[in-house]
Amino acid sequence: MDPYLRVTDLRVSFPTADGVLRAVEGVSFAVEGGRTLGVVGESGSGKSATALALLGLHDLRRATVTGQVTIGGRELVGRPETEIRRLRGRNVAMIFQDPLSALHPYHRVGRQIAEAYRVHHRGAGRGETRRRVIEMMDRVGIPQPDRRYDQYPHEFSGGMRQRVMIAMALVNDPALLIADEPTTALDVTVQAQILELLTDLRAEFRTAIVLITHDLGVVGQAADDVLVMYAGRIVEQGHVEQVLRTPQHPYTSGLLASVPSLRGDPEADLRPIPGSPPSLTELPTGCVFHPRCRHAGALGDRCRTEPPELRVVGTGGHRLACHLPTRERARRRAEDTTRAGVAR
Amino acid sequence: MLRFLVKRTLSAVLTLFAVSVLTFLMFFALPRDPVSGMCPRNCNPERLERVRQELGLSDPLVVQYGGYMRGVVAGRELGAAQGGHCDAPCLGWSYVNNEAVTDTLVRVLPVTLSIVVPAAVLWLLLGMGLGLVSALRRGTWVDRVAIGFSLTGASLQLYFVGAVLLLIFVYTLGWLPVPGYTSLLDDPVRWAGGLVLAWLSLALLCSANYARLFRAQLLETLGEDFVRTARAKGLPRSAVYGRHALRAAISPVITVAGLDVGAALGGTVITETTFGIHGLGRTAVDAVRAGDLPTIMATVLAAAVFVVLANMLVDLLYAAVDPRVRLG
Ligand SMILES: Nc1ncnc2c1ncn2[C@@H]1O[C@H](COP(=O)(O)OP(=O)(O)OP(=O)(O)O)[C@@H](O)[C@H]1O
Ligand code: SF4
Ligand SMILES: [Mg+2]
Numbered sequence: 001m002d003p004y005l006r007v008t009d010l011r012v013s014f015p016t017a018d019g020v021l022r023a024v025e026g027v028s029f030a031v032e033g034g035r036t037l038g039v040v041g042e043s044g045s046g047k048s049a050t051a052l053a054l055l056g057l058h059d060l061r062r063a064t065v066t067g068q069v070t071i072g073g074r075e076l077v078g079r080p081e082t083e084i085r086r087l088r089g090r091n092v093a094m095i096f097q098d099p100l101s102a103l104h105p106y107h108r109v110g111r112q113i114a115e116a117y118r119v120h121h122r123g124a125g126r127g128e129t130r131r132r133v134i135e136m137m138d139r140v141g142i143p144q145p146d147r148r149y150d151q152y153p154h155e156f157s158g159g160m161r162q163r164v165m166i167a168m169a170l171v172n173d174p175a176l177l178i179a180d181e182p183t184t185a186l187d188v189t190v191q192a193q194i195l196e197l198l199t200d201l202r203a204e205f206r207t208a209i210v211l212i213t214h215d216l217g218v219v220g221q222a223a224d225d226v227l228v229m230y231a232g233r234i235v236e237q238g239h240v241e242q243v244l245r246t247p248q249h250p251y252t253s254g255l256l257a258s259v260p261s262l263r264g265d266p267e268a269d270l271r272p273i274p275g276s277p278p279s280l281t282e283l284p285t286g287c288v289f290h291p292r293c294r295h296a297g298a299l300g301d302r303c304r305t306e307p308p309e310l311r312v313v314g315t316g317g318h319r320l321a322c323h324l325p326t327r328e329r330a331r332r333r334a335e336d337t338t339r340a341g342v343a344r
Numbered sequence: 345m346l347r348f349l350v351k352r353t354l355s356a357v358l359t360l361f362a363v364s365v366l367t368f369l370m371f372f373a374l375p376r377d378p379v380s381g382m383c384p385r386n387c388n389p390e391r392l393e394r395v396r397q398e399l400g401l402s403d404p405l406v407v408q409y410g411g412y413m414r415g416v417v418a419g420r421e422l423g424a425a426q427g428g429h430c431d432a433p434c435l436g437w438s439y440v441n442n443e444a445v446t447d448t449l450v451r452v453l454p455v456t457l458s459i460v461v462p463a464a465v466l467w468l469l470l471g472m473g474l475g476l477v478s479a480l481r482r483g484t485w486v487d488r489v490a491i492g493f494s495l496t497g498a499s500l501q502l503y504f505v506g507a508v509l510l511l512i513f514v515y516t517l518g519w520l521p522v523p524g525y526t527s528l529l530d531d532p533v534r535w536a537g538g539l540v541l542a543w544l545s546l547a548l549l550c551s552a553n554y555a556r557l558f559r560a561q562l563l564e565t566l567g568e569d570f571v572r573t574a575r576a577k578g579l580p581r582s583a584v585y586g587r588h589a590l591r592a593a594i595s596p597v598i599t600v601a602g603l604d605v606g607a608a609l610g611g612t613v614i615t616e617t618t619f620g621i622h623g624l625g626r627t628a629v630d631a632v633r634a635g636d637l638p639t640i641m642a643t644v645l646a647a648a649v650f651v652v653l654a655n656m657l658v659d660l661l662y663a664a665v666d667p668r669v670r671l672g
Pocket of ligand 2: 323
């Protein structure tokens, strides 16, 4: 089966006063129905810029988008707004990080969900729409949907608001759901509930999900595949078990080392990656990660001069963009583990 | 919602009370003799003394204030020289105009309302229209023309614009009569004809502010998350703007409009002077010149009432627009 979403060599850049800001640089991936792709990376790595491009939501007067985004066999990049609009909300839906600001403060939630339904179901009457909306609110776990239909977003808790967003996104049975940090603004228990809800709904409707987060813990809980982004590029890509159990890229290892829940030992000292992400208008030469990489010196000048390609390593579609040879990576990883063990 | 209404009304009443006390203190407790200004010519000491008596100026301030407020609420007896019984709302007697101050107000209020209300409608429509167009066509020549217009408008002076309009439409082309006030009820056409230049010049000047405000507000709103959500639903542009962006961008406009209209109702002195129309503004200025205390007091109070009412209206509109406000 053809994957529902296929992205090929996506590039997004913004002209700014300091020069062209390259937010996404040649990103390619695919997602099939019923699977969840986690996209991780630090702030500014281009996750949201990628997500917005999937719905054609960039303001093309201020952003340049190239490459291909194919949704259900239809190409999106470069198509007129009116054409993309028919896909939005019907084939592809999106939920955002902060449900409070993403919902219109002045409109009743029921009306907001109904609006999403009616724009793609022109013939739907009032009664039918209301029934559908209440059914959806019920499905995403909003208690007393009949009563809450007429309430405003500020009368909901954070978790309930995100459920409203999810109901709104799923009201048209989209084949693809893009969730941009859907749980970042929520506390941990609610976060787990929302992730569970997404997983259930994916199984039920066979939706393809792109789950964007900066938290590898979220990826571990809810994703099948994962894509690690750094400075607008993919540095590692593969099945969740592969990537989380045997991370290959030094950046992925660094991210993992800074997530307590995944290391099984909450007491262990967290090691954040030293340094900070590069300026996207003045990228480092060679491997964009080299100024922060502990292994950058191991290969002479190579890391500083030659950008690594994303290539297949091992089995099962695990891909990686790093010059370090496999054997060397394995040796260094083993060393790290022992060192960490000793330090404890 | 009911609680909100009650709360707002109470606070409005309190504000008015405070304003009335302050005004009273300011004008009646001034060290200079308030009476000497009241009869500019041929006043003999006996007459002055009688006026003082009739105004109760030798009573303690609290008693004076009490008398005044009782007059406002229930009417009061004034001396024979002040027209005898004075019905509520009694605002005192003007020796300068030789009539009850209430009568003066009743005469000039419709004039000011006739100037301000249509002008406000015009300037809001014009300003918001311009703001909307330039936000939609941001960065194009349409936008630049609209911004240029509002910058020009904001830097002009009313008496200049008014004089130019008068020169063109009244004295050169002769399309309009010399401005003046006719009651709307008597003759709507003459009412409009006599005031249209005042409306236009006020609209021209004030709309500039609204155009810039509304444009900035719209652009800010268009960057909001909920607008992105609206687009992500697949709504057409017209719905994204009409149903989602406009309503959110309108709140600050309501505030500014409320303040402006409230202030304008208190007297459009320059407009009235430019077009030779006698409304509340001119009445206030004349009263100040003549030292006509009861009239000054009344015009200040009227202005305060307008500002307070406008503020209340703003709050109500806000609550109608934004459900979050209704809780308070
Ligand atoms: N409209 C824009 N104009 C200019 N620069 C932009 C714009 N949108 C995003 N950027 C820049 O593009 C880069 C990538 O932004 P993006 O929002 O995709 O990051 P992100 O990975 O989603 O980060 P976060 O975790 O903070 O959401 C950032 O440096 C950001 O400043
Ligand atoms: S290519 Fe070099 S600098 Fe980049 S991640 Fe690999 S070892 Fe580090
Ligand atoms: Mg983001």
